[in-house]
Amino acid sequence: MQVAKLSAELIGQTDLLRLNSLSELTGCDIFVKLESQNPGGSIKDRAALQMIKDALASGELKPGMTIVEGTAGNTGIGLAVVARSFGLNMVAVMPNDQTKEKEQMIQLHGAELVTVDPVPFKDERHFYHTARRLAEERPDYWWANQFENTSNARAHYVTTGPEIWEQTQGKIDILVSAAGTGGTIAGNSMFLKEQNPAVQVWLVDPDGSGIYSYLKSGAYVSQGSSFTEGIGIMRLVENFRLAQIDAAVNLPDDDLVSLSRHLVQHEGLVLGSSSCLNVAGALQAAVLHGPGKTIVTFACDLGERSASKLYNPEYLAQRGVRTDAEPIHDLIARYRQQGDRVWYRTP
Ligand SMILES: Cc1ncc(COP(=O)(O)O)c(C=O)c1O
Numbered sequence: 591m592q593v594a595k596l597s598a599e600l601i602g603q604t605d606l607l608r609l610n611s612l613s614e615l616t617g618c619d620i621f622v623k624l625e626s627q628n629p630g631g632s633i634k635d636r637a638a639l640q641m642i643k644d645a646l647a648s649g650e651l652k653p654g655m656t657i658v659e660g661t662a663g664n665t666g667i668g669l670a671v672v673a674r675s676f677g678l679n680m681v682a683v684m685p686n687d688q689t690k691e692k693e694q695m696i697q698l699h700g701a702e703l704v705t706v707d708p709v710p711f712k713d714e715r716h717f718y719h720t721a722r723r724l725a726e727e728r729p730d731y732w733w734a735n736q737f738e739n740t741s742n743a744r745a746h747y748v749t750t751g752p753e754i755w756e757q758t759q760g761k762i763d764i765l766v767s768a769a770g771t772g773g774t775i776a777g778n779s780m781f782l783k784e785q786n787p788a789v790q791v792w793l794v795d796p797d798g799s800g801i802y803s804y805l806k807s808g809a810y811v812s813q814g815s816s817f818t819e820g821i822g823i824m825r826l827v828e829n830f831r832l833a834q835i836d837a838a839v840n841l842p843d844d845d846l847v848s849l850s851r852h853l854v855q856h857e858g859l860v861l862g863s864s865s866c867l868n869v870a871g872a873l874q875a876a877v878l879h880g881p882g883k884t885i886v887t888f889a890c891d892l893g894e895r896s897a898s899k900l901y902n903p904e905y906l907a908q909r910g911v912r913t914d915a916e917p918i919h920d921l922i923a924r925y926r927q928q929g930d931r932v933w934y935r936t937p
Contacts, residue, residue: 597629598675601639601668602749604628606757606886611856612873615922617881620872622865622889623754630664630671631695632862632891633750634736634820637773638668640745641734642676651732653677659734660684660721662770662820663692664891669734670699681731683721688819691895711825737771737827746777754778754886755785764879766792766871766887768821768864769801772830774888779834790879793838794871800824802840806933816843817899817909818863820890837875838933844912845870850893850900851915860893863900877925878932 594600604627609620625633645651656679657669666682673680680701684693685708696703704724709715714723718737725733736742754762765782767775779791795802799822800810810824823830846866853859853869861869868887876885899905903913916924 596675598639598672600629601635601672602628603753606754607859607889609853609857609869611852612869612876615918616873616876618876618883618885620869620876621758621884621886622859622861622869623750623757623886624889626862626889626892628668630668630699631895632664632668633774633888634664634890635668635671636745636749637736637742637771638665638672638734640748641736641739641741642669642672642678644741644744645732645734646676651678654730655679656681656728656731657734658683658721658724658731659736660717660719661736663688663696663895664820665734665736666696666701666703667692667699670696670701673701674699681724683717683724685717689895689898691897692819695895736773737829740828740832742771742773743776743780743829743832746774747781748777750774751778751781755782758884758886760785761884762786762789762886763883764790764792764872764875764885766794766868766875766885768794768796768818768867768871768890769830769833770821770823771827772823772833774890775835776829776832780832783834790836790875791834792871792875793833793835794867794874795838795840796822796867797840797842798822799840801830802838802933805835805838805935814842817905817911818843818846818867819896821864821867836935839871839874839931841867841870841874843909844916845921846900847906847912848916848918848921849873852918859889860901861889862891862893863896865889865891866900873922874925874928874932877922878929
């Protein structure tokens with residue numbers, strides 16, 4: 591336990607929690623790294639801190655300036671937390687289809703919120719381009735650019751990866767992660783494979799994202815859509831480019847409903863939607879490669895940020911997503927049968 595003078599100092603050093611029920615069902619040790627423990631409540635605090643530290647060190651960002659960033663929400667919250675610690679201001683540009691819970695947190699942190707319509711990336715009104723334009727128009731604005739700014743992946747290379755290595759005493763076999771910018775999977779895969787090249791890195795992708803198809807075929811093609819937020823992408827960005835990935839699987843929103851309810855019942859955890867996808871990916875890896883493996887994934891944030899979607903039966907029904915959980919033994923039996931859906935890198 592630490593005594594800190596700034597909230598930003600409390601970013602990182604998160605606990606690792608064994609998911610006992612899923613571990614016992616699969617004969618593996620399945621762990622989640624509780625990134626919700628960060629002061630801003632998500633894994634993106636790490637990227638926010640590293641991007642700001644590096645930009646202050648290079649002189650690009652100076653005290654009194656305003657950070658601007660396009661975000662699905664969590665990076666904006668993380669940047670707002672760190673901005674306060676360093677005497678900076680924060681403007682977050684978000685698409686208006688993300689949960690209101692995250693919009694509210696950005697405003698509660700005293701950051702300015704700009705919302706834009708969700709449009710394809712090629713449209714100049716996209717949140718990414720809007721943030722860039724705001725920074726271009728104002729000399730006192732600094733654009734964090736989490737997609738192309740590799741301080742993001744570096745955050746995980748210098749903090750998260752070493753923490754996982756130490757917490758598992760080097761016994762990790764498989765790391766599982768979804769990707770938005772790819773910072774998490776890139777930094778962790780680089781560090782862990784440097785320690786032990788045999789560590790296997792799995793990417794888990796929601797419907798509507800093109801990463802799984804990109805790894806399989808070299809083209810970003812998406813099918814369907816997902817209510818998950820902050821993950822999935824349709825273009826190659828610098829942070830993702832650094833990732834060292836051995837396997838990938840695409841899993842549907844229905845499975846997130848089933849696993850989220852299981853985790854509430856059996857582990858006392860109400861996880862956010864990307865975290866539930868991560869756990870689904872870890873379960874898929876455990877079923878196909880266990881027993882005996884040590885598998886680590888991330889609780890990127892808590893379910894309070896997904897309450898109006900993942901935990902809202904009316905919303906799920908409207909989208910045609912299941913509202914009742916598939917019994918866990920049925921889910922596991924199905925995962926045993928769908929090994930052919932997993933893409934493996936050919937050596
Ligand atoms: C809840 C959540 N999970 C996962 C991610 C993806 O992490 P990364 O951008 O490091 O790929 C994000 C990114 O915003 C997120 O908000």
